[in-house]
Amino acid sequence: MKSSKLILGFCTVLVAASAVAQATVTVYSQNPAPGDLFTNTGPFSQGQSFGNPNWVYNNTRGGGSVGIRNNYPRSGNGSVYFNSPSGTGKADIEYFANPESAGGNFGPNPYDPSSILGPLADLSHLSYEWYRDGSSSVANHLHPVLRLGILRVNQDNSINLGYLVFERIYNGFGAAPTNSWQSDDIIGSSYKMWATASLGFGDPNVNINNVLKTIPEWVAAASDANATLYVISVNAGIGSGWSGTFTGAVDNITFGFNNAFTTYNFEVVPEPASMVALGSGLIGLLGLRRRKR
Numbered sequence: 470m471k472s473s474k475l476i477l478g479f480c481t482v483l484v485a486a487s488a489v490a491q492a493t494v495t496v497y498s499q500n501p502a503p504g505d506l507f508t509n510t511g512p513f514s515q516g517q518s519f520g521n522p523n524w525v526y527n528n529t530r531g532g533g534s535v536g537i538r539n540n541y542p543r544s545g546n547g548s549v550y551f552n553s554p555s556g557t558g559k560a561d562i563e564y565f566a567n568p569e570s571a572g573g574n575f576g577p578n579p580y581d582p583s584s585i586l587g588p589l590a591d592l593s594h595l596s597y598e599w600y601r602d603g604s605s606s607v608a609n610h611l612h613p614v615l616r617l618g619i620l621r622v623n624q625d626n627s628i629n630l631g632y633l634v635f636e637r638i639y640n641g642f643g644a645a646p647t648n649s650w651q652s653d654d655i656i657g658s659s660y661k662m663w664a665t666a667s668l669g670f671g672d673p674n675v676n677i678n679n680v681l682k683t684i685p686e687w688v689a690a691a692s693d694a695n696a697t698l699y700v701i702s703v704n705a706g707i708g709s710g711w712s713g714t715f716t717g718a719v720d721n722i723t724f725g726f727n728n729a730f731t732t733y734n735f736e737v738v739p740e741p742a743s744m745v746a747l748g749s750g751l752i753g754l755l756g757l758r759r760r761k762r
Contacts, residue, residue, distance in 0.1 A: 493733075500737075502539050502737050502740060507534065507560075523565060527574060536549070546737050548735050551718060558708045561616075562719070576702075577702060589687060596724075598651065601645050607712065608713070609645060621668055624695040639663060
């Protein structure tokens with residue numbers, strides 16, 4: 470009897486464990502230390518691929534800069550670095566299923582089903598870590614934000630494209646901490662995200678409270694409007710009207726659907742010399758093992 474109970478308990482643990490599938494993926498810079506730095510001084514958004522099939526530097530303009538660098542290492546030797554020299558600066562890093570370049574900036578094809586990451590209703594994990602350098606002169610509540618690119622499909626098959634945006638200030642927080650890494654779990658903490666006007670729910674510049682909801686509330690609001698919301702990108706970035714300068718970083722962006730989720734850890738690609746040293750060390754260990762035999 471005891472053994473059957475033990476087996477039953479063990480099976481229960483296995484079922485519970487299999488219900489959540491977690492993975493960690495390392496996203497490397499294209500260049501060795503100090504890493505990448507993509508800057509666009511022009512007024513129109515531009516992006517840059519850095520060799521990853523899904524992640525791109527994106528929406529960069531007005532002197533904004535972005536790149537996987539070693540300025541603020543987190544969980545390794547790097548993170549995604551951001552800098553904006555003025556209120557016109559903007560820079561993002563963005564994940565797409567199939568990033569397509571249009572006029573030098575990247576986006577999804579909203580009419581291609583393969584560009585959809587998943588229904589918003591199925592999003593089960595969304596979190597990230599961020600850093601604000603104390604030298605930043607923008608308003609003290611500003612920090613790198615996390616956005617979901619959203620495709621709204623209406624009852625008449627028309628579509629809207631826009632973002633749901635997480636910012637701490639709209640969730641009861643005050644000044645953003647500086648010179649230390651912070652972590653925010655949007656779904657786990659039931660945080661609210663605001664919708665850009667292009668999604669068709671209202672204009673945040675008129676009354677942001679009308680377009681500020683938790684993710685389950687956004688799913689319900691879309692249903693009430695006979696629409697369905699799909700996630701087509703995951704984006705972290707800074708700028709667009711942030712008066713002043715900003716320097717900071719993000720790392721460990723996590724998202725997934727139906728309890729299958731991935732954490733993306735951003736690292737600077739090892740220098741060739743480091744790889745040679747690693748290879749030499751492995752060869753030495755193998756030689757030592759042979760001698761012991």
